[in-house]
Amino acid sequence: MATTTDSCDRNDVYAAMCPCRDMLDLLASKWSALVIGALEDGPRRFGQLRLRLEGVSPKVLSQTLKRLEDRELITRTAYAEVPLRVEYELTELGAGAAVPLKHLRDWVESNAA
Amino acid sequence: MATTTDSCDRNDVYAAMCPCRDMLDLLASKWSALVIGALEDGPRRFGQLRLRLEGVSPKVLSQTLKRLEDRELITRTAYAEVPLRVEYELTELGAGAAVPLKHLRDWVESNAA
DNA sequence: TCCGACAGTACCCGATAGGAACCAGCGTGC
DNA sequence: GCACGCTGGTTCCTATCGGGTACTGTCGGA
Numbered sequence A, B: 001m002a003t004t005t006d007s008c009d010r011n012d013v014y015a016a017m018c019p020c021r022d023m024l025d026l027l028a029s030k031w032s033a034l035v036i037g038a039l040e041d042g043p044r045r046f047g048q049l050r051l052r053l054e055g056v057s058p059k060v061l062s063q064t065l066k067r068l069e070d071r072e073l074i075t076r077t078a079y080a081e082v083p084l085r086v087e088y089e090l091t092e093l094g095a096g097a098a099v100p101l102k103h104l105r106d107w108v109e110s111n112a113a
Numbered sequence C: 001t002c003c004g005a006c007a008g009t010a011c012c013c014g015a016t017a018g019g020a021a022c023c024a025g026c027g028t029g030c
Numbered sequence D: 001g002c003a004c005g006c007t008g009g010t011t012c013c014t015a016t017c018g019g020g021t022a023c024t025g026t027c028g029g030a
Helices: A019-027 A032-038 A046-052 A058-070 A092-111 B019-027 B032-038 B046-052 B058-070 B092-111
Strands: A074-079 A085-090 B074-079 B085-090
Touching (some): A019 A032, A046 A058, A046 A085, B019 B032, B032 B046, B032 B058
């Protein structure tokens, strides 16, 4: 059971003050699981992600990528080429998160609707 | 069966029209993973869930439970007792979803912050 | 000169999350 | 009778988020 102290001495997603709650919120948000999955096979560009994640608007995709980058789950690399090329790639941490997220997507595809 | 074939003949979370996208959105929302995890060990009452999920407001908990019930991931049973007792319990489908969600929570607890 | 590709940003709007307060039914104490 | 507490919520209001459309800026090509 959750030992509810006012701080978080061990990681417990059920504890309100635990930083891992933030991580769960991020991973468990609408597009994150799809973005991370789309990057499993290697780096992808903004436009490629946009096509792969059917229905995502550029704004939301941009926000999602920024949050994932802030959390160090992905890296963003801009190449000063013409036309501009920007690549997003999973970090080691992101690749770790991709594993349980893939299980979740697989379960959903097997059991939804 | 996924052979309804209007727009989504196979389950693919990356397809915009696929009903499994809705399921992913539901599971990958802020409180769902925690609610389902809290019900893994058996039925729980509203107040128990409220304590277990530190920081959840009754409104949001109520909404989350309703959506999970609509999707048949949990059942709600009200007993005409004094005081009123309401129990939430995982369905078979919900218990299935609990497995990948537990992996996700475990990963988060092992890797966050 | 205009067009399109690329990687976003700006603006506006509706939906959702969040907090605080409030409600209803029932039993108990006064 | 009346307040009180327990339980399981609902309602109000606001802040944030997600979402759609339009637009920017740079460049190469027709």
